[in-house]
Amino acid sequence: MFSRETHALMEAAVDAIIVIDHEGRITAMNDATRRLFGYAGEELLGANVHQLMPEPDRVRHDEYMRNYESSGVARIIGIGREVFARRKDGSVFPVHLSVGKIEGSPPAFIGILRDVSAEHDARRAILLERDRANAYLELNDSILLMLDPQRRIQEINALGSELLGAPSVDLHGRDWLDFIRGETERERAMLMLQSSLGSPHSREREFDAVDAMGEERRIYWRCIARRAPDGTAAGWLCSGHDVTDRQRREEEALLAQERLTRVARLATLGEMAAGVAHELNQPLTAITTYARACDRHLENSSPDYGEVREAVREIGAEGQRAGEIIRRLRQLVRNDASERRFTDLNELVEELRVLIAADARVHGARLRIDLAPGLPAVDVDPVQIQQVLLNLVRNALEAVADSPARARVVSVVTARAGSDEVEFRVIDNGPGIAPGVRPRLFEPFCTSKETGTGLGLAISRTIVQAHKGSIGTCDAEPHGAEFFVRLPAVDGSPK
Amino acid sequence: VSSKPLVMVVDDDAGVRNAMRSLLKSVGLESMLFGSAQEFLDGYKASQPGCLLLDIRMPGMSGLELQQQLNLRGAVIPVIFMTGHGDIPMAVEAMQHGAFDFLQKPFRDQDLLDRIQKAITKDGELRTSLGQHTRIREKLDSLTPREREVLDLLVKGKQNKAVAQDLGVSPRTVEIHRARVMEKMEVTSIAELVHMMLDVKPGAEK
Numbered sequence: 001m002f003s004r005e006t007h008a009l010m011e012a013a014v015d016a017i018i019v020i021d022h023e024g025r026i027t028a029m030n031d032a033t034r035r036l037f038g039y040a041g042e043e044l045l046g047a048n049v050h051q052l053m054p055e056p057d058r059v060r061h062d063e064y065m066r067n068y069e070s071s072g073v074a075r076i077i078g079i080g081r082e083v084f085a086r087r088k089d090g091s092v093f094p095v096h097l098s099v100g101k102i103e104g105s106p107p108a109f110i111g112i113l114r115d116v117s118a119e120h121d122a123r124r125a126i127l128l129e130r131d132r133a134n135a136y137l138e139l140n141d142s143i144l145l146m147l148d149p150q151r152r153i154q155e156i157n158a159l160g161s162e163l164l165g166a167p168s169v170d171l172h173g174r175d176w177l178d179f180i181r182g183e184t185e186r187e188r189a190m191l192m193l194q195s196s197l198g199s200p201h202s203r204e205r206e207f208d209a210v211d212a213m214g215e216e217r218r219i220y221w222r223c224i225a226r227r228a229p230d231g232t233a234a235g236w237l238c239s240g241h242d243v244t245d246r247q248r249r250e251e252e253a254l255l256a257q258e259r260l261t262r263v264a265r266l267a268t269l270g271e272m273a274a275g276v277a278h279e280l281n282q283p284l285t286a287i288t289t290y291a292r293a294c295d296r297h298l299e300n301s302s303p304d305y306g307e308v309r310e311a312v313r314e315i316g317a318e319g320q321r322a323g324e325i326i327r328r329l330r331q332l333v334r335n336d337a338s339e340r341r342f343t344d345l346n347e348l349v350e351e352l353r354v355l356i357a358a359d360a361r362v363h364g365a366r367l368r369i370d371l372a373p374g375l376p377a378v379d380v381d382p383v384q385i386q387q388v389l390l391n392l393v394r395n396a397l398e399a400v401a402d403s404p405a406r407a408r409v410v411s412v413v414t415a416r417a418g419s420d421e422v423e424f425r426v427i428d429n430g431p432g433i434a435p436g437v438r439p440r441l442f443e444p445f446c447t448s449k450e451t452g453t454g455l456g457l458a459i460s461r462t463i464v465q466a467h468k469g470s471i472g473t474c475d476a477e478p479h480g481a482e483f484f485v486r487l488p489a490v491d492g493s494p495k
Numbered sequence: 496v497s498s499k500p501l502v503m504v505v506d507d508d509a510g511v512r513n514a515m516r517s518l519l520k521s522v523g524l525e526s527m528l529f530g531s532a533q534e535f536l537d538g539y540k541a542s543q544p545g546c547l548l549l550d551i552r553m554p555g556m557s558g559l560e561l562q563q564q565l566n567l568r569g570a571v572i573p574v575i576f577m578t579g580h581g582d583i584p585m586a587v588e589a590m591q592h593g594a595f596d597f598l599q600k601p602f603r604d605q606d607l608l609d610r611i612q613k614a615i616t617k618d619g620e621l622r623t624s625l626g627q628h629t630r631i632r633e634k635l636d637s638l639t640p641r642e643r644e645v646l647d648l649l650v651k652g653k654q655n656k657a658v659a660q661d662l663g664v665s666p667r668t669v670e671i672h673r674a675r676v677m678e679k680m681e682v683t684s685i686a687e688l689v690h691m692m693l694d695v696k697p698g699a700e701k
Contacts, residue, residue: 292604
């Protein structure tokens with residue numbers, strides 16, 4: 001029924017080509033049709049073409065053809081569309097179908113079917129992938145967003161929208177920097193993005209933001225640069241983790257720790273009150289005595305003005321001495337937040353000298369202070385380190401309390417420890433630490449004293465560890481205990 | 496050693512020490528200052544009249560320990576302790592060990608000066624009576640054993656005859672010993688002798 005050329009054309013096609021008459025009966029097909037649908041020889045010839053269709057087209061195809069015949073409205077002819085086809089074994093697969101009309105009376109139709117299973121599968125895979133990606137985006141408890149090269153938000157996940165924008169506000173197109181508080185912080189954020197451009201690695205940093213409810217939030221951002229296939233910069237992918245609560249908890253824990261430290265410091269100072277009172281009493285006694293002496297000298301018939309002048313000078317000096325004691329105390333009682341600065345350990349000891357000497361006097365002990373010159377600086381909170389020193393000295397004084405008065409000696413020594421640490425040691429010549437106590441020595445509420453909080457050493461350890469230092473103890477010779485505190489020296493300070 | 500009474504001040508606090516010196520000087524009292532108990536012990540002369548103003552709390556040897564050292568040496572110097580707040584138990588201990596008095600720092604100058612004056616007076620009295628004791632003891636030491644026996648019996652109120660009987664000698668011999676005793680002890684009556692012996696009683700028998 002076809003010319004040789006037509007026949008050759010049909011057989012050369014990779015796609016299935018089927019000719020049907022006006023009633024849907026197959027009148028011709030090519031070999032590709034048999035291969036695609038799994039039929040052999042001439043078994044399809046004369047069969048209704050709907051045999052090659054799955055439901056619901058299978059039962060409706062005759063109707064489609066009648067509709068076309070009566071209305072003349074083509075739904076597929078000259079348009080082509082993707083439909084499903086059915087093999088002999090019943091399996092269904094997607095095909096692209098184009099239909100042409102062979103004019104005549106009655107007319108016939110020619111259909112060309114291309115198997116699009118592969119494209120279909122690929123598209124499905126992409127869709128699945130996208131769904132999964134979207135699910136990940138939404139499931140993730142971070143803000144996820146994609147920025148274009150101008151830092152504008154191209155995509156943002158639900159959590160990000162929720163956190164950074166009110167529901168009605170569209171965040172697309174907004175500059176990412178708008179969500180970072182503070183001019184210098186914004187500059188830092190910009191630098192962070194720029195520095196990530198040449199790198200396969202992400203850059204990260206915490207920034208403050210204000211959320212949709214106007215509340216301040218702390219967000220940990222990680223940003224990684226994207227590249228277009230041609231290698232040009234294509235913007236960034238950023239994740240933002242809301243660390244507000246964590247930060248708040250950390251701040252609260254830190255505050256609580258600081259409060260506890262301060263309370264312990266005040267408790268220690270309270271225990272030292274007797275010594276401090278005594279120490280203040282000395283200059284006061286000197287002052288009142290000098291003042292009365294002046295009075296009496298001046299009442300004498302021939303006053304000794306040299307004596308009076310010296311007394312007045314001494315009154316001034318003693319008043320300053322009393323003021324100095326109070327100044328030292330105030331420094332330790334201050335409510336200031338913890339503050340690190342480069343500090344000379346020897347200076348810290350010197351500043352405490354008057355207080356610990358007073359305490360030593362109350363305990364009837366001799367105090368020896370031996371400071372190594374030229375120590376490198378340490379980066380510490382001076383008051384906290386002095387608190388540690390006070391604790392250790394007080395413990396040492398109590399350790400020698402049962403020795404005969406003349407034998408009680410407590411030493412404070414500073415020295416270098418290795419190449420990169422500075423240490424101070426507090427040594428007593430008491431009975432030493434009982435072996436049973438030693439392992440629990442730095443635990444809270446481990447105390448051998450009748451008074452005291454039992455927190456001194458525990459807090460000392462916390463303070464020293466916060467300074468990346470170490471605290472420990474060993475036996476002193478010939479008896480007694482030695483406590484050492486080592487702190488990292490600041491690089492580049494005089495060795 | 497000065498014959499004038501000296502106020503010795505022992506306090507480890509130079510400010511307090513020097514202020515004391517100035518105050519004492521204003522009322523014409525001489526003082527000597529020591530920075531530690533040991534310093535005082537090293538420089539202390541028992542024959543120096545005066546009193547000791549002693550800080551109760553000092554590193555090294557405390558005021559209490561110094562007091563004990565002085566007691567061990569049989570020193571008579573009156574000690575006035577200077578105490579701080581809350582040192583009352585120590586002050587009590589010091590008083591029990593024979594301290595003259597104690598004063599809490601800071602003190603009223605008049606209180607201090609009054610106490611010092613009293614302590615110096617007391618020291619003088621002690622030294623006077625101590626001097627008398629020494630003289631009596633010297634006189635006692637000049638007696639022969641027999642004369643001493645006679646003295647002891649006479650002081651107990653025995654008459655010559657009873658003494659003679661006790662010692663197995665004649666009353667005439669007792670008479671001679673008695674005259675020698677009265678002469679050596681420089682008394683004119685037995686009553687005077689009894690009084691003298693009562694005075695030295697506690698330490699008289701070595």
